Amino acid sequence: MLDQQRLRRDTPGCLDKVFLDSAGSSLSPEPVLEAVTAHLRREAEIGGYLAAGERAADLADVKTALGELLGAEAGDFALVESATRAWTDFFYAVPLAAGDRVLITEVEYASNAIAALQRARATGAVVEVVPSTPTGEVDLDALSRMLDERVRLVSLVHAPTNGGLINPVREVVDLAHGVGALVLLDACQSVGQIPVDVATLGVDALSATGRKWLRAPRGTGFLYVRPELARTLEPAALDLHGAQWTATDGYRMAGDASRFEFWECSVAGRLGLGAAVRYLLELGIDEVSAAVSERAEAARAGLATVPGATVRDLGHTRSGIVSFTVDGIAPAAVREALAAKDITVTVSGRGSTLVDMSNRDLEAVVRASPHCFNSFEDLERLVEAVAAL
Template sequence: MDIAALRRDTPGCAHRVHLNNAGAGLVSRRTLDTMTAHLELEARIGGYEAATEREQAIEDVYAALAELVGGRPEEVVLFDNSTHAWQAAFYSLAFRPGDRILTGRAEYGSNVLAYLHIAQRTGAEVVVVPNDAYGRFDTAALAGLLDERTRLVGISHVPTSGGLVNPVAEIGRITRRAGVPFLLDATQSVGQFPVDVREIGCDLLTATGRKFLRGPRGTGFLWVNPAVLDRLDPHVSETASALWDGKRGFTWQPGARRFATWEMGWAGVLGLGSAVRQALELGVGATGERAIGLGAALRERLDALPGVGTYDLGRERCAIVTAKVDGVPAGEVKAALTREGINVSTTWPDQTQFDTEDRGVHPLVRLSPHYYNTEDELDRAAAVLARLARTGQPR
């Protein structure tokens, strides 16, 4: 990879040190141009007409996403964000009193709320699988907890609040043997490093365009294993997802399109396609290796600073780095970095409720480099945290 050229093709690199790719990655010039070209086409000939003219390019987005995750185009459906994609998958499953939903301590906050909602509404039980000695989802404990009452295993591949990478392929092997559906929230992993649904063995996967894929906000998708379609009853039906039979009934669209919605922001969808194709051209293996390497280098820098600590769990860690400066609230650390032109986020206790119950370390500062970041940018961020640790002041 020519990092200098990639940075020139990323307008935001000229203005900020962007270490907030776990929040929203910087779009490339080619993705921006794709989106603006479609908006200009809509303005010139009309929104419906522009969508018709670009119909093949829109269909190509499904193919690109399928290639990215190792599936087929008919197994992919587009959404306006990953949370809606995840909810469409989760709420299509039927739960009864006594059913069990198994999840982990690193599960994303919105997913947890949905589990609790279904538990309250149906009498199902939410079971939190413990962590292993490394802080990962404990697959041995999972195997012991699966029984005839288990209706779902739902896991976040990478949590929003740290560098942990859960052992999802082993989880997939266990759930396949048990015949239990496996819903994988891959929001923080797709685009950051290779993710293959066949190798993992999940049945449902959701992801977003805006993070490590470097696509636009307002884009997401769901991948569905055809083998579980007969277990899924979508909670919304509309003209894109169902076919009227001419009388008083309907049939679902084939494949994952039974979850589709008719109205979409096609400029964003085409921008997502552009970002995915760029990721495929560069090679997610290569970009992932660089991003994870930068994450490790940043973690090493911060751990070497007196008064600064990192809080990432796991045996395998990704490009997300969470840290704390002794005596300085996470919000003030973020503000200090922002004043220096460095973009980061903070974690919240209710983003990962079960992790908060277990560790009580949130809020933390979350720094998340990607392949287009540089070692110099890591040094700049570490220098700000070092000053804060020494003085409590950014300068």
């Protein structure tokens, strides 16, 4: 069982306000803050190169910790600046030609969809949308009918940004692999709040961020690539970290996922990411996941009792993202009214998940995303404040 007092003590930002935006950019615990600020101070004392050299073992441990969390080896990860960078780095390395097909789902995130459409326009490939079931998940029967030997990649969002749905993954992987297609899993909203094991899921690649449920600093993210596949892909851009200049007219790429990395980075940010993953591993992902789920369900149950409030979450299995609307009040106005009472939520607009929101005739939803450090009193304050509107 999680030590709630310790969690809140480690997260001073949650003590004087109700913070419900871990799906946006969560509150980092004290060990993460210390890892980042201590390294920045050290850089100011001796310079960035020497400071990084002192922390070489800790920097290497970032990937080791990610491997422990996700069931992979350290060499299967590339550390990058964001989930979007991770997603696009992999996507742009997958060969595409005229007539090839890329499948996305109705809850595809805007950045991914834009990249897919841009590349399709350049290569002559096509992007097609797999329908959802009435309960919101990707329709596996429809996917099966759409798959053929021309499908090069299926992009699957594990947990969409606009509501508390968790998509099936292994079933999608098995269907896609049956026709030789790759599966790229956008785990931006799932890593850190639910158990994710890449071997069990069987995905070819996974993109994620540090700033959300992992509670790492902004500007951190990572890409997982299945090792056998990583050795066959050439990133769209390389530098002297991802490859070696071996002759006047030649270079040799790194033999693992590090070929997707660039040399320059925020060392302090990466140390913060490592500290965040280690903090989560110490707590236990199963315990954290259970706590997040309990709090999200408590919020949904409470909001369901408020006249005029409608919970918009779909799915049989739900994440820690709670989406809702209030009759007659724009989501942005709800967000500002709650902010005036020191309750932090955010708004997810139609443009972020265009197909799903358009299909459901929603312009925007209020998004509350409690983490394990939130108390149940926090959620009561949320419900009371929405009722007061």
